């Protein structure tokens with residue numbers, strides 16, 4: 001890890017630099033501020049520099065599709081949501097011909113560096129690119145910036161990826177509104193699926209913010225080896241317990257990645273991944289079933305048709321199942337309904353169960369950034385610029401001491417290689433940046449576990465309201481997750 005310190009201009013090389021920047025993967029609030037922070041850094045420290053924005057993600061680097069980013073245009077994007085200044089994409093730069101195309105682009109612009117703003121997969125790409133440029137003797141440095149609302153790109157040196165803070169606050173606002181409605185009407189259970197591909201950080205933070213009746217945490221589901229039936233039983237137990245108290249309403253939070261963590265469904269997905277990598281046509285469900293183990297075939301056939309279709313959807317370019325398109329809240333409602341009907345017949349449940357499905361995902365990814373994300377992103381952009389100027393490559397820009405006021409934050413960089421491990425993707429072992437899942441022994445989980453029984457039985461709803469309306473101290477503060485993790 002390196003840490004950056006302010007230097008006086010005296011003795012520091014101030015020659016103009018030529019830098020490229022690319023947004024990669026899903027949107028996250030604050031992305032524009034990273035680019036603006038980078039631009040501000042260049043203008044201040046290396047006047048006359050050029051910033052090349054590659055369009056539509058890594059594809060723009062490979063095709064040399066770009067625009068030059070100037071102060072006047074950038075000003076209109078300061079503190080705005082979205083990635084529409086240069087847009088993003090999920091392409092990978094990994095095959096030899098793709099690396100050669102990126103190399104050609106770097107040479108064409110005579111780039112001193114490229115800043116890759118992305119999540120774990122995109123930063124894996126950044127590491128590969130940095131290595132390739134070094135091997136080819138290019139002067140172009142590659143620096144990553146930790147982006148993803150999922151909050152799973154973190155480690156000892158990276159406290160949180162940008163976008164997590166804003167997305168959680170936006171989701172918490174709407175969850176809070178739904179809770180107030182549930183408490184007013186007293187007739188519905190709301191099943192709310194929340195974005196976050198694998199890890200349940202978003203669901204956990206939203207639970208800490210809003211106090212739902214039940215929040216499933218994927219990492220706990222995996223640790224307990226719960227299957228689909230166990231999850232359904234958990235939810236039905238809570239509904240039955242509340243029915244005894246005369247309450248037929250509440251809110252259940254479901255992490256988007258749940259399907260990949262229930263042991264039976266995850267075994268099925270792993271088998272499907274191998275079949276698809278081996279060339280079995282996913283559209284031919286008879287052929288698919290013929291190749292599955294009896295347990296997985298049984299589960300697959302008992303899933304609703306729409307879910308079967310989603311499970312065999314083409315994987316994204318990084319080999320991931322597209323969980324955002326799997327509406328797991330719908331079959332869960334159906335299965336809980338069936339379980340409660342069974343209990344009713346057995347005389348073990350006497351309530352009325354009416355449930356509504358919701359999905360909160362894309363609307364949280366492009367919101368105006370919170371004060372925290374806006375400031376954090378600007379600092380990340382400046383750090384990335386300083387790392388390139390300092391001749392570093394294969395590093396991720398970092399900002400530390402985030403639990404303190406922004407004036408006391410520090411900036412630096414940490415090697416991308418130190419974050420990698422081997423993972424099975426598209427049928428083979430690949431070195432990728434390791435996702436940080438929820439730590440079941442960590443402070444946020446402990447805080448949730450200590451309160452969830454009370455939240456299940458009681459009506460302890462909390463509606464935090466829009467982040468723009470919160471008093472300054474709240475809007476500036478980071479998430480409860482970060483406060484619990486860093487303020488120990």
Ligand code: FBP
Pocket residue numbers: 024025026027028090118119120147148149150195196197256322323324365
């Ligand atoms: P990144 O990891 O690229 O930041 O993307 C995160 C995410 O928002 C996930 O939470 C979600 O599952 C996925 O993107 C949706 O992807 P897409 O935009 O391709 O539908």
